[in-house]
Amino acid sequence: MGKIHEFKMKAINGQMVDFADYENKVLLIVNTASKCGFTGQYEGLEELNKKYSSKGLVVLGFPCNQFLGQEPGVDGEISEFCTINYGVSFKMFSKIDVNGENAPELYKYLKANAPFEGFPEKEIGDKLSSILKENSPEFLEGNEIKWNFTKFLVSKDGNKIKRFESSISPKELEKDIEAML
Numbered sequence: 001m002g003k004i005h006e007f008k009m010k011a012i013n014g015q016m017v018d019f020a021d022y023e024n025k026v027l028l029i030v031n032t033a034s035k036c037g038f039t040g041q042y043e044g045l046e047e048l049n050k051k052y053s054s055k056g057l058v059v060l061g062f063p064c065n066q067f068l069g070q071e072p073g074v075d076g077e078i079s080e081f082c083t084i085n086y087g088v089s090f091k092m093f094s095k096i097d098v099n100g101e102n103a104p105e106l107y108k109y110l111k112a113n114a115p116f117e118g119f120p121e122k123e124i125g126d127k128l129s130s131i132l133k134e135n136s137p138e139f140l141e142g143n144e145i146k147w148n149f150t151k152f153l154v155s156k157d158g159n160k161i162k163r164f165e166s167s168i169s170p171k172e173l174e175k176d177i178e179a180m181l
Contacts, residue, residue: 044170114163
């Protein structure tokens with residue numbers, strides 16, 4: 001099995017989650033935020049969770065406050081927001097940084113194995129680049145996570161990781177998910 005199954009991360013309820021439990025599952029790992037223009041993607045992520053979890057998809061959400069402070073809440077508030085507003089039943093984790101020196105090894109691994117390849121839509125890419133240039137220019141560098149709702153799709157054996165930028169909706173991932181299942 002790939003290195004992805006060697007990580008352990010703290011769930012939003014405080015319990016440690018061993019990624020070895022996800023062997024032979026397709027993982028969809030997403031950094032989330034409650035006050036973002038892309039926050040509505042929670043709905044699409046939950047739809048993917050409902051549609052494919054019985055076939056082996058596991059959706060994992062990682063709240064992050066590094067993009068214009070769009071996830072200011074503490075874990076309990078985030079959990080409540082996701083449940084009340086989007087009926088989120090997939091696994092949510094404790095708030096983390098996805099970039100910088102405090103980023104967990106999991107995110108360093110994901111970025112190293114699924115590099116940034118540019119924004120799919122020029123208009124949104126230009127807008128995000130402009131915001132980043134002004135507020136977090138270091139995130140423009142290399143393979144850093146550029147914004148909330150960047151998605152990583154990981155194959156069952158952990159050897160194949162595909163990166164999808166924020167503007168790609170969860171629905172648009174269905175073909176790739178089905179191919180990995």
